[in-house]
Amino acid sequence: MPTLITSLSGWGRYPVQSCELERPERYADLRPDADSVIARGQGRSYGDAALNENGRVLLTERVNRLLEFDAEKGILRAEAGATLAEILDVIAPKGWFLPVTPGTKFVSLGGCVAADVHGKNHHHEGSFGDHVLGIDLILADGSRVTCTPDDNAELFWATVGGMGLTGIIGEVTFKLIPIQSAHMMVRHHAADNLEQLFQHLQNPAIDDRYTVAWMDSLATGKKLGRGIAMCGHHAAAEELPVDIGHAFSTRQKRSRSVPFDLPGWALNPVSIGAFNSFYYQLEEKKQQPFLTGYDPYFYPLDAVGHWNRLYGKRGFVQYQCVVSEPSAFDGIKALLQELSGSRRPSFLAVLKRFGAQGRGLLSFPMAGYTLALDLPIRDDGLFVLLDKLDEIVLQHGGRVYLAKDARLSADSFRAMYPRYAEWLRIKNAVDPQNRFSSSLSRRLGIGGNAT
Amino acid sequence: MSEAVLILGATSAIARATAAAFAARGNALYLASRDEEELRRIAADLRLRYGVEVHYGLFDAEATDTHEAFLKSVVTAMPNLSGMVLAFSYLGDQQAARDFSVGVKVIASNFTGAASILSHCANYFEPLQRGFIIGISSVAGDRGRQSNYVYGAAKGALSLYLQGLRNRLYASGVRVITIKPGFVDTAMTYGLPGLFLVASPQAIGERIVATLSKSADVVYLPWFWRYIMLIIKHIPEPIFKRMKL
Ligand SMILES: Cc1cc2nc3c(=O)[nH]c(=O)nc-3n(C[C@H](O)[C@H](O)[C@H](O)COP(=O)(O)OP(=O)(O)OC[C@H]3O[C@@H](n4cnc5c(N)ncnc54)[C@H](O)[C@@H]3O)c2cc1C
Numbered sequence A: 001m002p003t004l005i006t007s008l009s010g011w012g013r014y015p016v017q018s019c020e021l022e023r024p025e026r027y028a029d030l031r032p033d034a035d036s037v038i039a040r041g042q043g044r045s046y047g048d049a050a051l052n053e054n055g056r057v058l059l060t061e062r063v064n065r066l067l068e069f070d071a072e073k074g075i076l077r078a079e080a081g082a083t084l085a086e087i088l089d090v091i092a093p094k095g096w097f098l099p100v101t102p103g104t105k106f107v108s109l110g111g112c113v114a115a116d117v118h119g120k121n122h123h124h125e126g127s128f129g130d131h132v133l134g135i136d137l138i139l140a141d142g143s144r145v146t147c148t149p150d151d152n153a154e155l156f157w158a159t160v161g162g163m164g165l166t167g168i169i170g171e172v173t174f175k176l177i178p179i180q181s182a183h184m185m186v187r188h189h190a191a192d193n194l195e196q197l198f199q200h201l202q203n204p205a206i207d208d209r210y211t212v213a214w215m216d217s218l219a220t221g222k223k224l225g226r227g228i229a230m231c232g233h234h235a236a237a238e239e240l241p242v243d244i245g246h247a248f249s250t251r252q253k254r255s256r257s258v259p260f261d262l263p264g265w266a267l268n269p270v271s272i273g274a275f276n277s278f279y280y281q282l283e284e285k286k287q288q289p290f291l292t293g294y295d296p297y298f299y300p301l302d303a304v305g306h307w308n309r310l311y312g313k314r315g316f317v318q319y320q321c322v323v324s325e326p327s328a329f330d331g332i333k334a335l336l337q338e339l340s341g342s343r344r345p346s347f348l349a350v351l352k353r354f355g356a357q358g359r360g361l362l363s364f365p366m367a368g369y370t371l372a373l374d375l376p377i378r379d380d381g382l383f384v385l386l387d388k389l390d391e392i393v394l395q396h397g398g399r400v401y402l403a404k405d406a407r408l409s410a411d412s413f414r415a416m417y418p419r420y421a422e423w424l425r426i427k428n429a430v431d432p433q434n435r436f437s438s439s440l441s442r443r444l445g446i447g448g449n450a451t
Numbered sequence B: 001m002s003e004a005v006l007i008l009g010a011t012s013a014i015a016r017a018t019a020a021a022f023a024a025r026g027n028a029l030y031l032a033s034r035d036e037e038e039l040r041r042i043a044a045d046l047r048l049r050y051g052v053e054v055h056y057g058l059f060d061a062e063a064t065d066t067h068e069a070f071l072k073s074v075v076t077a078m079p080n081l082s083g084m085v086l087a088f089s090y091l092g093d094q095q096a097a098r099d100f101s102v103g104v105k106v107i108a109s110n111f112t113g114a115a116s117i118l119s120h121c122a123n124y125f126e127p128l129q130r131g132f133i134i135g136i137s138s139v140a141g142d143r144g145r146q147s148n149y150v151y152g153a154a155k156g157a158l159s160l161y162l163q164g165l166r167n168r169l170y171a172s173g174v175r176v177i178t179i180k181p182g183f184v185d186t187a188m189t190y191g192l193p194g195l196f197l198v199a200s201p202q203a204i205g206e207r208i209v210a211t212l213s214k215s216a217d218v219v220y221l222p223w224f225w226r227y228i229m230l231i232i233k234h235i236p237e238p239i240f241k242r243m244k245l
């Protein structure tokens, strides 16, 4: 199979590394044909999870066929390279939706399983892996094996959240949820400070199927953690106005693209602060329930292609962590204080509540609260700050999300993922040569202790 | 029942995109190549995405003695066949020029095999007085270059064949369209050095289907290749033979 050596990065555009790409177009060509191989879907992980410096990266984008759709039971089987966007185009008009979706639809099914992605409904419905009925996995020796929660269950739960390190996911069969319209019924609840925001997120009268909070990351002092809880559900037929037209079509806006890198200084405390105040006041006004399409609700950032260029040439890091339930409030507060003390502006700060930890051995979610921050790389001081955040996360029994990570240390990884030893036993049984490895796995010392 | 289109070499990325563009218009499809597992997957995908009827069957361009029976089985499955796209090709490598046992495969798939199935299709459509034949040739067939002249010669021969066929079928109202793509981002070109102005298979597939609503006979895709090739064709041979192309 011909290969192409090129420099490659994740969505955060840091780090940039030289990798040897191959791009199979046939299912039978999904094979590990090198000593070190990692699968890559849409490259929407932020750091180095889908990179393999000086090693092989297998692009799945052309192996993206939708294979079987049971319109009665709402079960879809598709090749792992298919994107959520392609899937939605087919299922939403037929009255079905994804059981769990991340904040962009330009991700592959394989990436959703490998990172065991979560959505705004984790506190009710768990992560993507909880809805997967089976996968077809291509192993280090090239053989194919079907894994389900019942058959090869150990390998299944090592692969869900396993960051591509157990094999190449070829096909995914998963359960959809029924919807009565393509519209969302949404309501916003403003909070003046972190305490109130936490109360909103815990209040069953406010909470909805999908709940997420946006925070003003630059607010300090008494306003620390001020934000807006955004709650929504798929609009039921009786919630739609009669003049809405077809329940399953929403007007599609043409997306725009950022054509070039913004200079590094464009996003600074002043510009971000101005934006945040503006946004807070704008969204605060929407306290009455309103209808919107699923695209603007779930995928607001997808409306601007290549928005990662806004952060300039050096790229950015998305820091996403979870702190566990009992001391979650103190943990989030400490993280925000550390951040605002550093005067490093985060363009985006999102807070979500998580439900119980799932069965994926390296999966990220656990009962608690998750915070996501986008931090442009100006200088190496950022990495010092992030190490401090890691310490706070560890003190509060939490962990950092590998799909977003570019800089965690191997020691912190082990402390944060206590089920790693169990995962490693399964990994070594199916991949004793550690053929499936990535820049992330080498950085964090994942795998490779076979002998 | 909607009009059906036969796609030969349906597992190629350009063919997949062309099939999708036909399916998006509501056409039924018959997909053919030598790889049954892939055909099954592509057929399932097109049915699911576009809700059209899709059949598939095995076809080997080099096995010319099977072509007549093959076309019969296509027409039996889809009596309303309205056109066909010839997309199969074997590019070979540098060896094709030095080693004729490789070169002969390049010629057998790109020209001899193509001429065989085209003659059967022409004989089928001619008496019906309708239908279209889209042949995917290549800009590589416009002038011989040291880097791939066996492939270029076969494609050049295919272009000539299509030209003659167009002339023959004009009277019976069967359209013959020659497509000459420049570089397209497919398995054929992935990782090759020296590519420029590379088009996506989707863009090419959509343009191929769009040519049916225009009157063009020979279509360069994207359009600017017509002018690039115009220049290349007009370089005087005494100069051209010295160039590293
Ligand atoms: C704007 C934006 C919003 C996001 N929001 C969320 C969110 O709300 N929740 C959330 O959980 N995540 C979120 N993410 C992260 C994203 O969902 C995950 O990183 C996801 O894994 C990306 O899928 P991908 O196809 O791009 O995978 P890639 O980035 O290409 O790969 C990610 C990992 O999956 C592995 N992988 C990919 N395909 C396969 C395969 N076929 N077989 C085996 N392994 C494979 C790779 O090896 C790698 O380890 C967001 C990302 C962006 C850019």
Ligand SMILES: NC(=O)c1ccc[n+]([C@@H]2O[C@H](COP(=O)([O-])OP(=O)(O)OC[C@H]3O[C@@H](n4cnc5c(N)ncnc54)[C@H](OP(=O)(O)O)[C@@H]3O)[C@@H](O)[C@H]2O)c1
Residues within 6 Å of the ligand: B008, B009, B010, B011, B012, B013, B014, B015, B033, B034, B035, B038, B059, B060, B061, B062, B086, B087, B088, B089, B090, B109, B113, B136, B137, B138, B139, B180, B181, B182, B183, B184, B185, B186, B187, B188, B189
């Ligand atoms: N890519 C470019 O830059 C480019 C440029 C100019 C012209 N073209 C032309 O565009 C067309 C499609 O190209 P592509 O790049 O998409 O090609 P590709 O990916 O290499 O696919 C070629 C297809 O031809 C089929 N094929 C090969 N030998 C065959 C045989 N003996 N019998 C039946 N089928 C056979 C193969 O199918 P199976 O293996 O499944 O049988 C394969 O799917 C070709 O005619 C090519 O010459 C391409």
